[in-house]
Amino acid sequence: MRITDVRPVLLTHPYGPDPSGRRSACFVEVDTDTGITGIGETYAGVYVPEIAAAIVELFRPLIVGLDPTCPEAVFRTAYRATSYFGRTGVTVMVLSAIENALWDIAGKVRGVPVHALLGGAVHDALPVYGSGGPFTMNIPELVAQAADTKRRGFRGFKIRVNFFRYQPELEAERLAAVREVLGDENALAIDAVQNYNPKPWTVKEAAHMLRVFEPLNLAWAEEMLPPFDPQPYAELRRSTSTPISGGEGITTAVQFEQWLGAGAFDLAQPDATIIGGIGEARRACEAAAARSIPVAVHVWGSAPTLAANIHLAFATPNCVWVEHPVLGNPLEAELFLEPLVIRNGHVQAPSAPGLGIAIPPGVREKYRFVPGSGSTFGV
Numbered sequence: 001m002r003i004t005d006v007r008p009v010l011l012t013h014p015y016g017p018d019p020s021g022r023r024s025a026c027f028v029e030v031d032t033d034t035g036i037t038g039i040g041e042t043y044a045g046v047y048v049p050e051i052a053a054a055i056v057e058l059f060r061p062l063i064v065g066l067d068p069t070c071p072e073a074v075f076r077t078a079y080r081a082t083s084y085f086g087r088t089g090v091t092v093m094v095l096s097a098i099e100n101a102l103w104d105i106a107g108k109v110r111g112v113p114v115h116a117l118l119g120g121a122v123h124d125a126l127p128v129y130g131s132g133g134p135f136t137m138n139i140p141e142l143v144a145q146a147a148d149t150k151r152r153g154f155r156g157f158k159i160r161v162n163f164f165r166y167q168p169e170l171e172a173e174r175l176a177a178v179r180e181v182l183g184d185e186n187a188l189a190i191d192a193v194q195n196y197n198p199k200p201w202t203v204k205e206a207a208h209m210l211r212v213f214e215p216l217n218l219a220w221a222e223e224m225l226p227p228f229d230p231q232p233y234a235e236l237r238r239s240t241s242t243p244i245s246g247g248e249g250i251t252t253a254v255q256f257e258q259w260l261g262a263g264a265f266d267l268a269q270p271d272a273t274i275i276g277g278i279g280e281a282r283r284a285c286e287a288a289a290a291r292s293i294p295v296a297v298h299v300w301g302s303a304p305t306l307a308a309n310i311h312l313a314f315a316t317p318n319c320v321w322v323e324h325p326v327l328g329n330p331l332e333a334e335l336f337l338e339p340l341v342i343r344n345g346h347v348q349a350p351s352a353p354g355l356g357i358a359i360p361p362g363v364r365e366k367y368r369f370v371p372g373s374g375s376t377f378g379v
Helices: 049-063 071-081 090-108 139-151 170-182 203-216 230-239 253-261 276-291 303-315
Strands: 003-014 022-032 037-042 126-132 157-161 187-191 244-246 296-297 319-325 345-348
Touching: 003 049, 003 126, 003 244, 022 049, 022 090, 037 090, 037 276, 049 071, 071 090, 071 244, 071 253, 071 276, 090 276, 126 187, 126 303, 139 170, 139 230, 157 170, 170 187, 170 203, 230 244, 230 253, 253 276, 276 296, 276 303, 303 319
Parallel strands: 126 157, 126 319, 157 187, 296 319
Antiparallel strands: 003 022, 022 037, 126 345
16 A cells, blocks of 8 residues: 555635634645545644645655555654754644544554554543633623533633733733633633743743632643743743643654653643644653653644544543634534534544544535635634
8 A cells, every 4th residue: 555645735714703714724635546545634734824735745755655554654754854954843743744644544444543543542531621712802702702611511611811911910800700600610721822922921920920810720821931942831830839731832752852851841732733743742642641741632723633633632541631622613523524522521532434534525615725814823
């Protein structure tokens, strides 16, 4: 069995509560000489879809002719060939989509879900939290989204707390309103979005902010500092009782291990569509397990992103949460071969072969790509 073609699929779809909102995605389809096609997605498609597509074209001649049922071997071949300029960053993010498409093929060939190829599901079900609460929402809108998330049965809710400036009191007011809606029985987490600010918060500022939030009993505080150096994360961990999380933007398991070794995280958040694929994400999860650090897989994309990370999660003993975006993405439900089953706030293990996804007829025309539609900011 051999790979015969690799191609990008760019789509643009409605997104978020604003009727004019839109978002793009870059899927990758991998064809084989047996007629089986695998599908993956790269997070880079949200931001630089045209560049992601060009990198897929770069990888095509490197992997056509290779065995698609050996995803990690194909990853190593492609990674070595581009290592002078693509050891980390967007090249690895795009390679993630290709590797995940190969896991999809391998599962379809064997007639089993991908988590079975990773050693089998080690959880009967996993708790899901709703991920939303953009900083563009006012408090009534935020409360309404929190209430809807609770009504849908999610076990927790995560909101963004970064207005591109330092305003602990305003952030606390928003959080208090959400906590009142959720009650004490549901988890409340925050995401400072990699501290993407003109003047990034210092460790002391982030620690003060978390002290202000202490009465709200946060489940974790995500990426409160810039994502360039693990040492400030470790310093922040020593300065607060709130669990510190991060890692979604890290590319390669080696880099993830460096952050874990520096003591950066209480909760690790790898993403199989960013780090290099399911194989690299699995190694990152194992490195976290070796340090007794739990995992909450990061998800911020369409059905292929959610599927890849859910299969990873079910094969990961130290996984404790699955993220589920709640801002609305039609390329989620429309691509799953079998609907995701969520009962009592827990997602059930998928059973369809491979990743359990396909691009139905008409979807490419319905969500025709809009050039120049990449996001400059991802929330």
